[in-house]
Amino acid sequence: xxxxxxxxxxxxxxxxxxxxxxxxxxxxxxxxxxxxxxxxxxxxxxxxxxxxxxxxxxxxxxxxxxxxxxxxxxxxxxxxxxxxxxxxxxxxxxxxxxxxxxxxxxxxxxxxxxxxxxxxxxxxxxxxxxxxxxxxxxxxxxxxxxxxxxxxxxxxxxxxxxxxxxxxx
Numbered sequence: 001x002x003x004x005x006x007x008x009x010x011x012x013x014x015x016x017x018x019x020x021x022x023x024x025x026x027x028x029x030x031x032x033x034x035x036x037x038x039x040x041x042x043x044x045x046x047x048x049x050x051x052x053x054x055x056x057x058x059x060x061x062x063x064x065x066x067x068x069x070x071x072x073x074x075x076x077x078x079x080x081x082x083x084x085x086x087x088x089x090x091x092x093x094x095x096x097x098x099x100x101x102x103x104x105x106x107x108x109x110x111x112x113x114x115x116x117x118x119x120x121x122x123x124x125x126x127x128x129x130x131x132x133x134x135x136x137x138x139x140x141x142x143x144x145x146x147x148x149x150x151x152x153x154x155x156x157x158x159x160x161x162x163x164x165x166x167x168x169x
Contacts, residue, residue, distance in 0.1 A: 076117075076153070079163040084154055091131045091144045092152055092167065103130040103139060111145045117162050118145065118153055126153075 081089055094101055101107035111126035118126060126145050131154075133140030141158035144165070152165040 077163040078166050079154060080166050084165070085131070085142070087132045087134075088142070088144060088154060088165075091129050092165070095129055095144065095146055095152075096149075101129065102132055106130060106139065115159050117159070118147075121147065131156075 081092065099108070107129045108127050110124050111128040112123065113121070113126055126147055129144045129146065130139045131142035131144055133142050142156045143154075143159070145153040145155070145162070147153075150167060152167065153162045154165050155162050
């Protein structure tokens with residue numbers, strides 16, 4: 001029996017040593033070649049003090065930007081209805097026709113704008129509508145929020161962000 005107790009203690013010590021080595025190795029930087037990275041190696045990795053830095057106008061690309069445009073009144077990104085999923089267009093058609101809606105117990109309900117991401121309006125101004133999400137359980141996260149006629153906002157992340165929907169053209 002004393003031999004098995006000694007063996008058990010030995011196993012625990014080996015396990016503890018392996019855990020300590022693993023823990024220490026997590027905090028050692030991978031670049032351990034002995035050089036000071038702030039000193040510059042002179043091998044072309046970083047510009048030396050004798051090399052001029054590029055000027056701002058040299059670094060500017062002629063490629064068009066891909067940032068979304070914003071609606072002038074809301075300041076939110078502007079998205080064309082044709083760029084949204086087809087279910088969003090169908091939802092807007094139903095809103096403009098007055099229904100019937102796929103979620104009648106929810107669709108057309110007041111959207112309180114508690115997130116304060118949409119332009120400030122009085123309570124009851126905004127109404128929310130479910131945009132069906134194929135394969136989603138329940139209502140999913142996609143919604144159209146409507147204000148005055150023709151004023152629509154899209155969210156696909158359950159009100160964490162919005163885009164103003166451009167219906168025409």
